[in-house]
Each structure stands twice: as C-alpha cells, then as structure tokens.
Amino acid sequence: MWRGREILIGVTGGIAAYKVADLTSKLVQTGAGVSVMMTEAAERFVGPTTFEALTSRPVHRKLFAPQEHFKGEHIGLAQRAEVLVIAPATADMLAKLALGLADDLVSTAALVVTCPILVAPAMNCEMWAKPAVQRNVATLRADGIHIIEPGSGWLSCGQVGAGRMAEAAEIFETIRKVLGVKAD
Numbered sequence: 001m002w003r004g005r006e007i008l009i010g011v012t013g014g015i016a017a018y019k020v021a022d023l024t025s026k027l028v029q030t031g032a033g034v035s036v037m038m039t040e041a042a043e044r045f046v047g048p049t050t051f052e053a054l055t056s057r058p059v060h061r062k063l064f065a066p067q068e069h070f071k072g073e074h075i076g077l078a079q080r081a082e083v084l085v086i087a088p089a090t091a092d093m094l095a096k097l098a099l100g101l102a103d104d105l106v107s108t109a110a111l112v113v114t115c116p117i118l119v120a121p122a123m124n125c126e127m128w129a130k131p132a133v134q135r136n137v138a139t140l141r142a143d144g145i146h147i148i149e150p151g152s153g154w155l156s157c158g159q160v161g162a163g164r165m166a167e168a169a170e171i172f173e174t175i176r177k178v179l180g181v182k183a184d
Helices: 017-029 048-055 073-080 091-099 105-112 125-129 131-142 168-179
Strands: 006-011 033-038 083-089 117-121 151-154 160-164
Touching (some): 006 017, 006 073, 006 105, 017 033, 017 048, 033 048, 033 073, 033 105, 073 105, 083 091, 083 105, 083 168, 091 105, 091 117, 091 131, 117 168, 125 160
8 A cells, every 4th residue: 555655756867857757646646655855957857846746745955955854854854755766866876875975965865764775777878888887886786775777778868778767667666566565
C-alpha cells in the first residue's frame, strides 16, 4: 500500500528532469507523500512550480532556506523519507555521492538519510562510458545505493548510446520493490 508512504526526490540538472514530473505524478496518484528537492542546475530544465503543483508541497531548493524544517531541510526531509530517489543523477551528482561531498541540498540530504537511496543516471554516452563515472557507480553500488541503469537510445545531444535515463515506469517499479509495496 502506498498511502502514507513518504518519498523524497532529488532532481539534478539534466534534460531528463522532465521525466521526473511524470514519476512524481504517478507516485502522488498512488496516495504517497512526495517531497521534491532541486539543485540550481535542475531549475534550468524544469521549474519548481511543476513539482509544487503535482505534490501540493513546497519544492526545496536551498540548503540554508528552511520552508518546513527549521532544524534544516536536509535533516527534516531525510528523517521523513522512506526512500530517496535522485533522478536524473548527473555525472556531477554521482561523483558527489561517491565521495561524500555535500555542497547542495540534494547531496547533503543524501548523506543524512538512513533509508534506501535509488539513483537513475542520465548523461551523454561519452560521459557514461568514462572510467571515472564507472568507478563512481561501482563505489555507489558497494555503498548499497541502488542504481537504476540508464538505457540506450537517442540522447538529447543527438548521439545514440547508453546514458538515457530510465523511464518513469521503471523507476516507479524499482521504488515499489524497494518499499515492498505489492503490485496492483
């Protein structure tokens, strides 16, 4: 059952951010509570108003600008979450997570959560193939983070290859399994 479940979504700066709006809508329709955090770069692709309309909750964007949790959004949001989904997960965010860096709300919350973390990478195929990115992904797997593999296909840069973020339905299904929610 989804009703009463709390899902935290971190949106980072990639063209695939538009797919996260669809995922958010699907989750809200199940009755789950969904809170969204956005990096500054994410706002260049999808506006916070989209997620506020879908979730009926404020979108959290700044590390030091509390809207709901005055002990710090990264603390309050992390304590409430049953799963953290970072999508799209850019090469930059993968590196931050692998190294334990925390310089924005999404990366800081990722260090605070005790719930499962799912990341859905999305980037150019040349970036995805780089040894540094693959090392970071291997580190994240070793740390227990669930990687929702990107697919292959047409990328917004005009190339065809691996790096296309998983579709909303696949991410939704992974969340369902991780939370142990029975399929309809």
